Amino acid sequence: MNSPRLNTANFRDPDRAARLAEEIRRLAGDRPLRLMEGCGTHTVAIARAGLKSLLPEGIRLVSGPGCPVCVTPQETIERMIARAKQPKTILATFGDMLKVPGTSSSLREEKSRGADVRIVYSPLEALRLARENPGKRVVLPAVGFETTQPPVAAAVIEAERSGLDNFYIIPAGRLIPPALELLCGDPETRIDGLICPGHVSVIIGLEPYRDLARRRRVPCAVAGFEPVDILGAVRELVRMAVSGESGAVNLYPRAVREGGNPKARRTAAEVFRPVDAAWRGLGVIPAGGAGLRARYHRFDIDRADPVEIPPAPADPACICGRVLRGAADPADCPLFGSGCDPSRPRGPCMVSAEGACAAWHRYGVKG
Amino acid sequence: MKIIRVEGDTARASLSGLEQEIDVRFLDDPRPGDYAIVHAGFAIDKLDPEEAKKTLDLFRQLSAEGLTPPSGPLPPEK
Numbered sequence: 001m002n003s004p005r006l007n008t009a010n011f012r013d014p015d016r017a018a019r020l021a022e023e024i025r026r027l028a029g030d031r032p033l034r035l036m037e038g039c040g041t042h043t044v045a046i047a048r049a050g051l052k053s054l055l056p057e058g059i060r061l062v063s064g065p066g067c068p069v070c071v072t073p074q075e076t077i078e079r080m081i082a083r084a085k086q087p088k089t090i091l092a093t094f095g096d097m098l099k100v101p102g103t104s105s106s107l108r109e110e111k112s113r114g115a116d117v118r119i120v121y122s123p124l125e126a127l128r129l130a131r132e133n134p135g136k137r138v139v140l141p142a143v144g145f146e147t148t149q150p151p152v153a154a155a156v157i158e159a160e161r162s163g164l165d166n167f168y169i170i171p172a173g174r175l176i177p178p179a180l181e182l183l184c185g186d187p188e189t190r191i192d193g194l195i196c197p198g199h200v201s202v203i204i205g206l207e208p209y210r211d212l213a214r215r216r217r218v219p220c221a222v223a224g225f226e227p228v229d230i231l232g233a234v235r236e237l238v239r240m241a242v243s244g245e246s247g248a249v250n251l252y253p254r255a256v257r258e259g260g261n262p263k264a265r266r267t268a269a270e271v272f273r274p275v276d277a278a279w280r281g282l283g284v285i286p287a288g289g290a291g292l293r294a295r296y297h298r299f300d301i302d303r304a305d306p307v308e309i310p311p312a313p314a315d316p317a318c319i320c321g322r323v324l325r326g327a328a329d330p331a332d333c334p335l336f337g338s339g340c341d342p343s344r345p346r347g348p349c350m351v352s353a354e355g356a357c358a359a360w361h362r363y364g365v366k367g
Numbered sequence: 368m369k370i371i372r373v374e375g376d377t378a379r380a381s382l383s384g385l386e387q388e389i390d391v392r393f394l395d396d397p398r399p400g401d402y403a404i405v406h407a408g409f410a411i412d413k414l415d416p417e418e419a420k421k422t423l424d425l426f427r428q429l430s431a432e433g434l435t436p437p438s439g440p441l442p443p444e445k
């Protein structure tokens with residue numbers, strides 16, 4: 001029984017891309033439109049493929065709050081660093097958190113000073129570390145969107161079942177639709193259409209966008225990550241915007257089902273519930289974060305062992321917050337490329353591979 | 368990633384020759400030969416090659432009249 005082969009090369013086909021770009025030009029005329037990509041992976045794909053140069057002058061692609069590391073507030077960064085410094089503690093983190101600058105150091109610096117900071121790829125690796133190191137506690141900063149919460153929840157459930165008492169998380173998950181909703185009403189952002197995140201949508205499905213489109217009258221298109229996927233989405237958003245339609249379309253049906261992935265959602269919902277949460281650049285968003293349910297509170301390191309974190313203002317020179325709101329481009333930052341680059345990042349948007357500043361820097365996007 | 372072998376909740380999967388262990392508890396009926404989208408060590412869903420073809424056909428047929436998305440017609444607005 002052979003399954004059909006998956007061929008993604010056609011989604012990178014320059015001819016198809018050129019034809020879509022041509023259609024976009026025709027549909028848009030000289031209408032200026034601002035389309036937001038709600039996902040860091042889109043930002044990277046757009047920069048890498050140089051898609052902005054294919055689009056007419058008036059069509060602006062602005063990046064949004066779709067990079068989990070970037071939207072993590074400064075206070076949470078300080079909390080992770082403080083945990084890493086504690087004795088008998090292994091801080092198990094996803095790799096792109098390592099270089100995010102705190103007020104006086106970063107996880108990488110603490111690691112070089114002897115803190116036990118380990119990079120994990122899966123939350124289950126953090127769980128394994130906890131099993132292998134019974135004399136220490138393992139703390140996983142659970143940064144991530146709807147895509148990451150089911151894996152983290154699975155690890156928490158396993159820890160509970162196996163009675164593991166040295167595994168903890170810093171609940172730092174965030175929920176995308178409330179953030180998009182907020183930005184749809186932001187006069188500084190001014191969105192005419194949303195390129196909805198591909199992998200978050202694999203989990204949440206189409207309904208949240210239908211809802212958003214209904215209430216905010218904004219066209220939404222779920223898209224994959226190849227140039228043809230993204231141009232196809234831009235084309236449909238431009239068509240809807242020009243004709244005054246709103247609605248949500250799924251242009252990534254090879255990965256995204258209408259109802260998302262209910263199994264993954266059920267696992268996440270067993271452990272997490274929506275709570276008000278602070279986002280870098282966006283402030284506190286009602287129901288914008290994933291907090292632990294009461295029965296799993298004992299896995300919250302800040303409940304098990306509270307620490308005082310001194311107020312941690314974000315670097316005032318860094319405009320990441322405005323970049324995350326689509327109110328500024330990386331190139332609008334005076335430090336971009338001169339004072340801030342991936343080797344010496346001043347803000348998280350230059351650290352994370354999914355950050356807009358990092359993507360622009362890496363692929364030489366001019367704005 | 369392409370699934371090679373499934374054992375309970377875990378599977379071996381490969382991408383361009385690199386093999387890795389992934390967790391497949393969020394998939395319905397994972398089988399060898401399935402393509403999976405993997406995030407943080409977990410397969411979050413399968414990729415459907417048939418749908419990939421349909422999307423390309425759809426992009427080809429686009430016209431200024433608009434499109435009917437593969438997931439069904441646009442919901443009525445207003």
Ligand code: SF4
Pocket residue numbers: 317318319320323330333334335336337340341345346347348349350351357
């Ligand atoms: S270029 Fe650097 S300092 Fe400027 S917004 Fe981006 S991350 Fe912040």
